[in-house]
Amino acid sequence: MTVPLPRQEDLPVPLIDIKQPGAAQAVREACTQHGFMYVANHDVPDELVARQFEESRKFFALPFEEKMKVEADSKARGYTPLGEQTLDPKHQTRPDTKESYYIWSPDVPADSPEAQLPLHGTNQWPPADMAPGFKPVMQAYHKAMAALSLRVLPLIAEALHLPREYFLERFTNPLMTLRPIHYTAEESKPDQGVLGAGAHTDWGFLTYLVTDTTPGLQIWHQGAWVDVPPIPGAFVCNIGDLLQQWTNGTFKSTLHRVVNLVPGRERYSCAFFTSPDYDAVVECLPTCAEGGPKFPPVTCATYLEGKYAATHAGYAQKNKGPAAEE
Ligand SMILES: O=C(O)CCC(=O)C(=O)O
């Protein structure tokens, strides 16, 4: 770690060294009280994080027509332009002021049977002459993040008083999505429905977020929006809806949003969304059953597809029945 970590009392959510003894209990407290934590001592090299940002900046700086050559397809792989996503349609007057790029695993050949499944397909990459470093760096970053998220699973299981391998058995071919994001310099006006990213909860199991030094992430905590600034060397990690449902609401999938309060300043972040196997059934865990199940069982597939269709205009358009593209 190159920069010393801040003191816990100066932070809005717990900072957890995932190798420290007692980490599972600290995770439990963070996930039940905040739904968010900072994850430190994660072994993803700072240098790889920095290279990810370099490639992200270079890609998003390309001309619009070039980026649109790899526009996200019906499997949500590729570039989503400004205006394509509205995370909180009820309260936003305009789409999120951001553009992004989705890179997934599983990444399967287009002619394989797996590619017929929703949300399964082949990653798209910008041509090498347009963005030479993008593919190798994003692939390396995806690999490092996938490895980290599998290392964290036993800790989550322990925090829930489950056998340590419980989630690993349900993450044999998991859906994991890397999403570099670029927010424009436009100032957000939350009371007028203009935001970098509208208020939302994440949909999957756990999300690992890294941001350039620009603040903007806010979480809804005890009736107020609270800033969660980036910490160099740590990921912001939050619970998604699937883990909330799995834990019967014990772990919170917390509402959050992105606001640009510094007009004229762009922002780059990169989210790594983790979810279990496509066909994993998410239903009340035995250790969280007190009071009876609060959510009906759902498969990972059904839940995620619904969310893509509800918030991504491009995804909805490309999947709207037999006449749709592809
Ligand atoms: O960019 C950020 O700080 C947050 C992004 C986010 O919440 C998301 O993509 O789900």
Ligand SMILES: [Fe+2]
């Ligand atoms: Fe989010």
